[in-house]
Structures are given as C-alpha cells and as structure tokens.
Amino acid sequence: KAGVTQTPRYLIKTRGQQVTLSCSPISGHRSVSWYQQTPGQGLQFLFEYFSETQRNKGNFPGRFSGRQFSNSRSEMNVSTLELGDSALYLCASMRGDTQETQYFGPGTRLLVL
Amino acid sequence: SQQGEEDPQALSIQEGENATMNCSYKTSINNLQWYRQNSGRGLVHLILIRSNEREKHSGRLRVTLDTSKKSSSLLITASRAADTASYFCATDGNSGYALNFGKGTSLLVTP
Numbered sequence: 001k002a003g004v005t006q007t008p009r010y011l012i013k014t015r016g017q018q019v020t021l022s023c024s025p026i027s028g029h030r031s032v033s034w035y036q037q038t039p040g041q042g043l044q045f046l047f048e049y050f051s052e053t054q055r056n057k058g059n060f061p062g063r064f065s066g067r068q069f070s071n072s073r074s075e076m077n078v079s080t081l082e083l084g085d086s087a088l089y090l091c092a093s094m095r096g097d098t099q100e101t102q103y104f105g106p107g108t109r110l111l112v113l
Numbered sequence: 114s115q116q117g118e119e120d121p122q123a124l125s126i127q128e129g130e131n132a133t134m135n136c137s138y139k140t141s142i143n144n145l146q147w148y149r150q151n152s153g154r155g156l157v158h159l160i161l162i163r164s165n166e167r168e169k170h171s172g173r174l175r176v177t178l179d180t181s182k183k184s185s186s187l188l189i190t191a192s193r194a195a196d197t198a199s200y201f202c203a204t205d206g207n208s209g210y211a212l213n214f215g216k217g218t219s220l221l222v223t224p
Contacts, residue, residue: 004155031210037153043201043214056211088153092212101146102212104156 002027004093004105012111018079021108025072025093031055032074033102034066037088046089049074050096078110086112119202119215127223132189134218136202137182143205145178146212147187150199159187159200192222 005024013019025032033056034046045058049068066076072093078085088109092102120135138145144163148156162169162178162185169176175188189196199219203212 033211035212035214042216043203043212045211045213048210050210058211090155092156096210100144101158101161103158104148106155107153109153 004091004103006089006091006105006108008108009106010109010111012113013081014113015081015083017081018077019081019110020075020077021089021091021110023074023076023091023093023105025074025091026103029093029095029103030072031094031096031102032068032072033092033094034074034076035090035092036060037090037107038084038086043090046076081112083112086110119200119218121218122216123219123221125221125223126192128193130192130222132192132196132220132222134187134200134202134220136185136187136215138185138202138204138213138215139183140204142180145176145185146203147174147176147185148201148203148214150201150217151197156201189220192220194222194224196220197222 007022031050033048035043037043047066048056052068063079068074088107090107092104094102118137146161147159150156160171160176162176173190178185199217201214201217203214
C-alpha cells in the first residue's frame with residue numbers, strides 16, 4: 001500500500017497570508033490527524049477527522065482549520081499567518097475504528113517570513 | 114500539551130552498544146507508541162504496546178510498559194549508525210485518538 005502523502009513538501013509564505021496543506025491517507029484509512037512540530041513546543045496535536053467529521057481538536061486558535069473529504073483526503077488551512085506558524089506540519093492516518101497505530105506522512109515544512 | 118517526557122534528552126553511543134530510552138506520562142492510557150524521526154522528516158512508527166501488555170519485541174527493539182509507574186522504556190540492541198535519529202513516545206491519553214508526544218530523545222550512534 002502507498003503511504004501517507006502530503007503536499008506541498010515545502011512552502012514559503014509571508015505574514016498575513018493564508019495557506020492550505022493537503023494530506024492523502026493510506027487507502028482504507030478513514031481517520032486523518034494533523035500535528036504541528038516546532039523546536040520550542042515539540043509535536044502538538046491540531047485536530048482529527050473521521051468520516052468527514054472533526055472528532056478531536058487540540059488547543060490551537062481558530063486560524064487553524066481543517067476538513068476531510070468523502071475520499072478521506074484532508075486539508076488544513078491556516079489563515080492570517082504569523083511568524084510563529086513556521087513549523088513542520090505532519091499528517092497521520094489510521095483505520096479509525098479503534099485506537100491504534102497512526103502512520104505519518106513526510107510532512108510539509110512551512111516557513112513564514 | 115506534552116504528556117510524555119523522554120529521558121535522556123540526548124544519548125551518544127558506539128555501534129554495537131545498546132541504547133535505552135525512557136518515557137514517563139501523566140494520565141491513564143489505552144496504548145503507548147514509539148516513533149523514530151530522522152532529521153526533521155516524517156515519523157516512522159516503531160512499536161505499539163497496549164495498556165494490558167508489559168513487554169513487546171520487534172526485531173532489535175524491546176519495549177516495556179509499567180502502568181503503575183506511568184513509564185515505558187525502549188531498548189535498541191546492537192545499535193547501528195542508521196539508528197541515529199530522534200525517538201518519541203506517544204500516548205493516547207484520555208482523548209483516545211489524539212497522540213500526546215514527549216520532546217524526544219536524540220540518539221547518535223557513531224561507527
């Protein structure tokens with residue numbers, strides 16, 4: 001099976017812009033989670049979607065949003081970018097019917113100037 | 114929030130030696146997972162241990178879990194230079210589907 005894919009891999013934006021990141025889960029997986037990784041805060045959970053519904057949400061401002069499509073692909077959007085949003089954004093997928101292994105994609109590295 | 118805490122933060126060993134990393138967490142869990150990350154890339158899943166398991170093996174990896182102490186350890190036997198990476202433990206905590214990660218242990222294996 002193909003693994004989790006994320007696009008784009010690298011992105012440079014300026015403050016105030018918005019950005020959309022995409023994640024395609026492993027075939028058959030219905031859950032997609034998003035995480036932010038920074039040197040200072042480490043890996044932090046953003047949100048999780050299962051069958052197009054947000055099932056869990058982390059402690060991030062409303063500028064961070066996401067959605068999931070009927071084919072389980074997911075997008076996350078960050079509006080009004082701030083310098084502190086520079087990070088590696090990782091998406092993970094799992095089957096979703098039980099709590100189990102999450103498989104991660106290669107990540108999107110976002111740099112906000 | 115960071116629930117897991119790995120110890121040590123950094124570890125440097127020579128090829129052939131064993132590497133042991135520890136993880137402590139705060140709340141009850143359903144399972145605990147260990148991941149490896151090379152140079153800021155994606156996370157590679159290593160092993161999952163459920164709360165009712167005490168020990169699990171996978172190749173050169175051995176994971177233990179002590180739920181009474183809320184701690185886990187990852188042992189890599191006969192380390193190789195290719196094992197150089199950051200290692201993270203992740204717990205599912207009370208939310209079930211959101212993983213809580215520690216800050217990781219940076220392992221350097223020198224030839």
